[in-house]
Amino acid sequence: MQIDVKLFTLKKRFPLKISYGTTAQTTNVWVKILHDGIEGWGEASPFSAGGDALTTEMIYSCLLEVAPTLAKFSPYERHRIEKVLIEANIISPVRAAIDIALHDWFGKSVGLPLWKIWGLDRSTIVSTSVTIGINTPDGARERVRKWLEYADVRVLKVKLGSSEGIEADKQMLLAVRDEAPSKEIFVDANGGWSLEDAVTMGKWLADLNIKYIEQPLAKGKEASLAQLKAKQPLPIFVDESCFTSLDVPDLANSIDGINIKLMKSGGLTEAMRMVHVARAYELQVMFGCYSDSALTNTAAAQFSPLADYLDLDSHLNLINDPFCGAVLQSGRLFPNDLPGLGVQYRATSA
């Protein structure tokens, strides 16, 4: 099989500020696998998960190095390819792009969308949340208004863990809730709280009917999660603390769910494994995203009937997404009936 790689830059409508930085645009990599006259597509996005960043440069150079070594494989050898890439310590976004492209190729080769190959029921897909980044209370209100004008949004994920402390978090959360009183609200602190702050916030947010808190403590502070779980009532999801299924067993007793992202897991193969391992520990699962285009979010939408919560909104905040695929209907992101991922290229204006 032949692998082509190409860079493309995505610009955000609203820059996103979270506890460890602000992003206005990213350059991602489009991976194409060509074999037997069929093209499979995948994407690799740069990200930072509370530790060292995986940059576009790292991803691109790794892909250029790896691509020729995979020429000897057939796209049907997905598990063997995954093993070879893991043994070579290839970074997760590169493995993700290849694995997503192999799935797309396979779906196209048999003429079926992935959700159908997996026997999944699209009617069980839950609403996707859209993200309100760290902001002033007035700025947050404005973002909520803009989101509601722009898309049929049912659920908001509010980023807390402000460097100005939990009083600033509280003021922002109250502003969002006041602006959208009928919307469900989830909270993601991106590791921005101390244990003490997280206990205080968990209790305070529970009184406001918030559904869960995500990554309350920084990556590396996992030993304190059990204490946090015991001292406040809200379910705890981890994101930065959980990359693959191997991370789940040690965390399982101190959390309630995991946020699975294709760029962390290294693709759909491992993401599916994470779902099953999490279920074996009676944990809930959420699917999330980084600065991904519609290509990666459509890949996640393909197995989204398996998720309790969905946060696949990054492509909805782009002004020049070159891809289209899964469509937002009544707040839910539905994969289409086209084979593979069902992702198509479109001309962009920006």
Ligand SMILES: [Mg+2]
């Ligand atoms: Mg998160």
